[in-house]
Amino acid sequence: MTEILSREWQDDSSVAALARARAAVNGVILDKAEIVDLAFSALLAGGHLLIEDLPGVGKTTLANAMSLAIGGQLQRIQFTNDMLPADILGISVFKRETEEFEFRPGPIFANVVLADEINRATPRTQSALLEAMAEGQITVDGQTLALPQPFFVIATQNPLDLVGTYPLPDSQLDRFLLRTHIGYPSQQEERRLLIEPDRRDLLADMQAELDPGQVQNLIAAAAQLHVSEPVLDYIQALIKATRKHAGLRAGLSPRASLALIQTARAYAFVNQQSFCSPDSVKAVFPALASHRLQPIPETGIASEDVVSEILETTAVP
């Protein structure tokens, strides 16, 4: 890419740190630069990321690598079906000394929360996490507690047809800014995976490249990125196409269009561009839209197919 960020950001240390973090994650997750870019875009757009794929393709590794590279306080929650909301949010304990209840914060109080296999938990527990994601705060015993900033959730989930899963309701899927799949590695990269050191060792060696303050700065910077008239036209055309599409129950909401423009900015920023081009919009649109759209069941078409059809038929201004 020739057009790099404008001068005021070029020398910023946080931009350089972002580039290093990105490189570090790419060093662990082979051949998935697109996915890594999407993950950083979710972070810089101030949203949360859901990774959906079969067990064993590297969901957790990616989430781990991301959370390690971003730095700050890191918590990992392994979801199981006997989990309760208190296991996530925290619990009030009666202290004999003071004869008062004292709140013990749960794992949700962190900058980066890695929520593994989120759809193995019951809906009640899922909703505890998802409420926190939406509000940036939690309410326990009538007390509202703010979560640390930045607050970034990377969740993984198994495909819905696997045994022992509770599908996330539509309204809660919407809390995730992006949903992405990883897919199998290529032949070449799989060979590298086999001969190179264990990914767990690589992860253990990883160090945080960013700190919470830098991430906050980057989020603010990404939100400032220039979006020109033609790109706004393009975004609106895509949103309109989802609303007009006969195979969908409903189109994307205005919240989703706001999310689209933010994520496209973040994606451009991650790629060190000083403006948002239709390429960025195209890159983030499938991950942003496909989990928010429900095709009419009789058509037998997946929402991913509808989304790529819309991308293939919407003219770029």
Add this chain to the structure above:
Amino acid sequence: MTDRTGITHPPLSPLVWTIAAFLIAAAPHLAAMPAALAGIVILLSMWRITSGWFQWSPIPGWLRILITLALIVLVVMAYGGLWGRRFATGLLCVMLAAKSMEMYQARDLRMVASVCFFLIATQFLFNESLPYLVYLAGGCWAATIALIQIQQIPAMQRAHSGAGMQIQRRSLNQAATLLALALPVALALFVLFPRLAQPLWGLPDEMLDGRTGLSDSMSPGAISELFLDDSPAFRAEFDDQPPPYHQRYWRGPVLWRFDGSTWRTTQFANARGRQSVPITESSLHYRIQLEPHERRWLLGLDYPARSSMPESTITVDHQLLSRHPVTTLSQYEVISTPDFVPDAELTQSERLLATYLPPESNPRTRALAGEMRARHPEDRDLIEAILQMFHDEFSYSLSTAPLGRHGADEFLFDLKDGYCEYYASAFAVLMRAVGIPTRVVTGYQGGFWSEAGGYLLVRQSDAHAWNEVWLEGTGWVRVDPTAAVSPLRISQGSRSVIERERALFEFDWMFELRNRYDRVQHLWNQWVLGFDAERQRWMLERLGLPRLGATGIGLLMIATVILIAIPIALWLLREQHRTARSEAEKAWLRLLRHLRRRRFRKRAAETPLEFALRIEPELGSTGAGLVQLALNYNRVHYGPEDPELTRKFIANATAWRSTGTRAKSGNPMT
């Protein structure tokens, strides 16, 4: 989707649409086909759908050929020859159904769907009425849907899915849009296609199927279905008010020869009349729109004096005859003089023919005639007396009883109940028995006056038969014995009389509805079917165009079609032509145009960068720098405004275009 034999089954939806289009197009033909053939066509179509559903293996090739040959033989046998419209269309239907046996690839489906359009057009050889047009437009729609879905077969196979509801809905809409877009062009072609004075085809040797109408013979008791047939025979438009009911005698075939049971026309009477009917103050001027009936007579009110139909003649007995059988809807003008009394003189042969009775036939009638003659020596008194007898002792009904050798005897003495043909026949026998020249005239009587349409509708059920009696010193005088029996029949039409017999399934509102519908049909006939060379010229003159020959009209047609097609094409291509917002975009669009000339087309949904990345490798050495150019364009088009960079980009783009062209012309081999 591939079975053991390696045949790929097409998705079900395009297959079903193709066969549906075929069946819709073929249905009117099937109805007229021998039942066995129609059954085979339906069976083959159903087999194809079933085998598509269950993915059966196709019929082996040798068996297909065998079946096809057998079908050809069957069709030839069923139609008894290799000639005629029915045979040709029947063969087409059966062969298309046979084609469905090997309909597995997109091109087979496409072929069948395309031929459906032709099959639809062939239906107009048999029926040109408005409901058919609507029905067949539906057929065109189905065939277009089939073609659209056939086009999508590769996509359906890629997606491993059939056609969902959404694809159905979309192709329905697309087909409707396509047909709607084609409509203006079709209209222009219809209006401006150079018309020939004579129709190109029309096979007079073949009778229209099962059409009822007048005939050149009459045997009382044989053809009463005519009176139940409500289809229009013709329509007449009058300049002023139509003539009163009792004057509405529409003259058809005049019957002279009688063999005891059947009345027939005579050849000599078809000669051109020796006496021309004068045109007077009381003459009626009107226009007739005659439905095709495959015979030569044109209908006119008594007595036609002149007609605008080319090559028509008025015969000795005042029939209006066309030179050729009327096979298409014909329009002509007639002038009739109702108060004219023809033929004060009678030739010897005419007198002989008009008084002839087969010897020994109808003895009782002869006796009765002799008896009455003795009481009424005056001709007019005798006629009066017979009519009075009919009035007193006879009744009118549509019930039929076939008559034997002494038909008049049976009717006058036993039956005493019947309709116009019985009366006209019996009356003529009575008259001839005492030597008064009498003939039977058939045709139509009455008609329904459509106030809104300003025309008189005459239906087949208005068919009528009456007599003409030649009186010494006067000439032929019309006598309608049916009027004596049932004055209502003449003053209000046959419907009022036979009301009782049809009341079971006929209601007034239905009658009303039919009359209203006939007005639509009338306009259809007048402006669509009857749109001939004459009307075309009239219309062009109205538009202020001078007299054009066929070539002139043809050129006008081509010019009009182009003029209509341009806006439609522009509308269809509207997405391809965008106006540039900025100088940079203009330069970029120029670059795209340049590449388009070199066969590289940017898809609308491609971003500039994607396009450049896609085609730079294809361009080879001449394409170097295109990706860089696209990145620069991204910067100036989507980035913050920067006049300096914009200027640089425009310069680069122009330079790239010229080097690209130079490199290309310099290296013709690459």
